[in-house]
Amino acid sequence: MTDNWNLDDDNINENSGPKPLRDAYAAQKKQNEELAAQLSEMQKTVKTLALNSTFDSLGVPGEVRGLYQGEPDPAKAAEWVNQMRTAFGGAPQGTPVAPVTPTPAAPSVDPQTAANLQNFSNAGAGQPASTNLDEAFQGVNGASSVKDLIANFQRFNN
Numbered sequence: 602m603t604d605n606w607n608l609d610d611d612n613i614n615e616n617s618g619p620k621p622l623r624d625a626y627a628a629q630k631k632q633n634e635e636l637a638a639q640l641s642e643m644q645k646t647v648k649t650l651a652l653n654s655t656f657d658s659l660g661v662p663g664e665v666r667g668l669y670q671g672e673p674d675p676a677k678a679a680e681w682v683n684q685m686r687t688a689f690g691g692a693p694q695g696t697p698v699a700p701v702t703p704t705p706a707a708p709s710v711d712p713q714t715a716a717n718l719q720n721f722s723n724a725g726a727g728q729p730a731s732t733n734l735d736e737a738f739q740g741v742n743g744a745s746s747v748k749d750l751i752a753n754f755q756r757f758n759n
Contacts, residue, residue, distance in 0.1 A: 645673075648673035648674075649673060651675050652669075652673045652678055653666070654675070655675040655678050655679055656669075656678065659679060659682050661682055665685075669681055733757055736757075737753065740753035740756070740757075
């Protein structure tokens with residue numbers, strides 16, 4: 602059979618014909634396979650790091666990590682750890698939280714201030730109860746709108 606396109610390797614210039622294209626394609630294909638293998642290794646490493654981080658956050662010792670045979674999914678690993686804790690009598694652990702920092706203690710009151718506060722409280726202990734006029738003034742001072750003022754006036758108008 603004759604080659605109508607004249608593409609036989611014997612008839613083609615080495616720099617411009619299909620053979621160099623086929624060679625370039627083979628080289629590109631080989632490079633893609635190498636890159637895919639590298640990507641696969643990198644993904645495996647990332648999954649291992651995520652799994653180790655999950656075990657670290659749950660406080661799982663290194664000896665026990667080797668017993669996990671499931672998928673390298675942090676959620677499934679945490680579920681497995683909680684199942685093992687329950688099976689061996691431990692309490693399942695929830696999502697790890699950041700440690701709580703203690704709130705600073707309130708500053709203590711010096712003795713002079715404490716004595717002044719006690720004297721102030723004692724001075725008001727023997728005083729008569731507030732009058733309606735005092736309560737009306739407090740209502741006016743505490744009002745935040747016209748409605749509050751009207752309600753205060755009606756309370757003492759009845």
